[in-house]
Amino acid sequence: MRVVVDSNAGFCFGVVKAISKAEEELKQGKGLLCLGDIVHNNAEVSRLRTLGLEVIDHERYRTLSDTKVLIRAHGEPPQTYEQAKEHNISLVDATCPIVLALQKNVRNGYEEMRRVGGQVLIYGKHGHAEVIGLNGQTDNTAIIISGVEDLEAIDYRRPVRLYSQTTQSRDEYNALAEKIASRMISDDFKVYDTVCRRVANRAAELKDFAASVDLLLFVSGENSSNGQYLFEYCRKVQPNTRFVSDVSQIDDDWLKDISTVGITGATSTPRWLMEEVAGRIVES
Ligand code: SF4
Incomplete structure (x- = not known):
């Protein structure tokens, strides 16, 4: 059985930028608060948590003062910036350009x-x-x-x-x-044409990849809207497409009589997670 990881899959540049900003801050060893999940992928959030990233919600944010908080790629409304000014919160702004x-x-x-x-x-x-x-x-x-x-x-x-x-x-x-x-x-x-090119182009790239395999494993967090959209899109091209959030969800029955397995994901899916899924298929 051949296992192919989609070479175009992986984080979009907005998410790459947010994660590298977080990693840069975390290198100082003082931990970092992040307002909301930095990326809609639990596996990547867990990895960053072990480096000292703490995800907080808006309720907690409203109680903070004299600290540093990361704004993720999705961006925030003006009130978040106003609160930062009022409560001496230094923002590491990773909003996607x-x-x-x-x-x-x-x-x-x-x-x-x-x-x-x-x-x-x-x-x-x-x-x-x-x-x-x-x-x-x-x-x-x-x-x-x-x-x-x-x-x-x-x-x-x-x-x-x-x-x-x-x-x-x-x-x-x-x-x-x-x-x-x-x-x-x-x-x-x-x-206004405001759909991100990266998302719009992903669909076209995925079409060929999905059609070239017998089984497509779509790796994504369940809370990623881009993931849900691209998964449905893949399913239209390749009916034998399965959604998995991590290796534990792979069912060996899916692999019966399959000659090529493709592995792809959303713009919020880390490459290392897709490689992990590929490794699990190869071992089976
Ligand atoms: S707009 Fe969204 S999908 Fe596009 S690059 Fe930025 S974070 Fe990624």
Whole structure:
């Protein structure tokens, strides 16, 4: 049996940058607090924990003062920065530059919409960290669109600016934009192409890889929205695709009559974890 690890898989540059910032700080041996999971992958979070990274939630963040906190690649709303100033918290800001640019874009759209009585829409997952950071740019007034059921909240007579969370599917985003366009009464409707290129291109790269194997193991954290999206995408190309978060979830029955196993993952899946999965398959 041949086992191939997808050469294009692994962390996106935003996550690589956040992790290397964390590792740089941790080298000083004083530990580091991180606001939320640095990456949506439990195995990588556990590895960093052993180096001294402590993940905290926003409730704990609000109680802190005179300390240092890492902001992960997903970004944060303005309130987080205001609290840091008020409580002498030094921020190690690892927000991905693409997310930072999107936050600025959303803020500009919000200011424009405020002047003309329009609305900002964000296509993304309710409660996702990046979406919370983006909504913060609009003083939490944006309409979050997760699915068609959310379209009822839009007033189609008023101007609209539409943005997407960076890790959404581009095809689904385009379909949503068309649906909104067909309902618009106001002619002031702008759609911004804000899906991360890395995510959009991953889907195309994955297509060939998924089609070239008999069994595809998709390695990802269950809480990664990019992972869920890419897994579903792979399953359409290669029905024999299995989702695993770590080696313990591999079922040897999957390997019967298989000649080539492919191993890939999300933009939040560490390469070492995919290699570990490959090693487990080779041993079986
Ligand atoms: S997926 Fe794209 S936008 Fe998100 S952290 Fe990675 S590089 Fe940045």
